[in-house]
Amino acid sequence: MTINESLACTAVATKANVYFDGKCVSHNLTLADGTKKSVGVILPATLTFSTGAPEIMEGVSGRCEYLLTGSSEWVASGAGEKFSVPGNSSFQIRVSGEPYSYICHFG
Amino acid sequence: MTINESLACTAVATKANVYFDGKCVSHNLTLADGTKKSVGVILPATLTFSTGAPEIMEGVSGRCEYLLTGSSEWVASGAGEKFSVPGNSSFQIRVSGEPYSYICHFG
Numbered sequence: 001m002t003i004n005e006s007l008a009c010t011a012v013a014t015k016a017n018v019y020f021d022g023k024c025v026s027h028n029l030t031l032a033d034g035t036k037k038s039v040g041v042i043l044p045a046t047l048t049f050s051t052g053a054p055e056i057m058e059g060v061s062g063r064c065e066y067l068l069t070g071s072s073e074w075v076a077s078g079a080g081e082k083f084s085v086p087g088n089s090s091f092q093i094r095v096s097g098e099p100y101s102y103i104c105h106f107g
Numbered sequence: 108m109t110i111n112e113s114l115a116c117t118a119v120a121t122k123a124n125v126y127f128d129g130k131c132v133s134h135n136l137t138l139a140d141g142t143k144k145s146v147g148v149i150l151p152a153t154l155t156f157s158t159g160a161p162e163i164m165e166g167v168s169g170r171c172e173y174l175l176t177g178s179s180e181w182v183a184s185g186a187g188e189k190f191s192v193p194g195n196s197s198f199q200i201r202v203s204g205e206p207y208s209y210i211c212h213f214g
Contacts, residue, residue, distance in 0.1 A: 016148035041123035
């Protein structure tokens with residue numbers, strides 16, 4: 001289990017994405033090959049996100065629990081762990097205590 | 108007045124810096140020449156920050172007002188505008204309404 005404390009990129013969008021009154025904040029990144037990712041953080045809260053493209057959430061600090069649409073089971077995920085969310089779907093995520101920092105991979 | 112919507116970089120620290128219960132969130136960046144900067148956002152609040160190195164705050168979205176230590180005058184600063192804070196000092200910053208996204212330049 002590797003914790004990716006740093007991510008190579010070529011550009012960052014300087015305007016933050018602020019969701020749910022700041023319970024989730026992220027910045028969009030462009031990688032050398034043109035791939036788009038984001039880095040963000042979720043503060044203690046239970047939030048529902050919708051996906052367009054499929055997403056892989058990769059924890060880098062703290063921990064969360066997530067509930068995929070259609071599932072009845074909350075699953076824990078922490079630093080160095082990943083989980084996948086289908087496209088055109090949604091998921092709930094809850095964080096308590098330390099903020100959950102993540103990398104979001106699209107597609 | 109140019110608004111820098113994108114910033115070239117080579118790496119981003121994936122763990123967010125969370126200050127004041129999330130009223131300020133930033134991510135550290137490394138540029139190609141080794142320079143360190145950060146991109147962040149301040150939500151509606153009045154906050155006091157201390158500086159080690161001198162800082163230049165560059166707004167990219169929203170607006171703020173700031174009060175440097177030793178000054179009695181709050182000054183407005185918005186997207187495309189910069190202000191300088193001396194090293195080993197402090198400043199107050201207040202945001203109301205839309206979040207204030209910024210680039211922080213050090214040194």
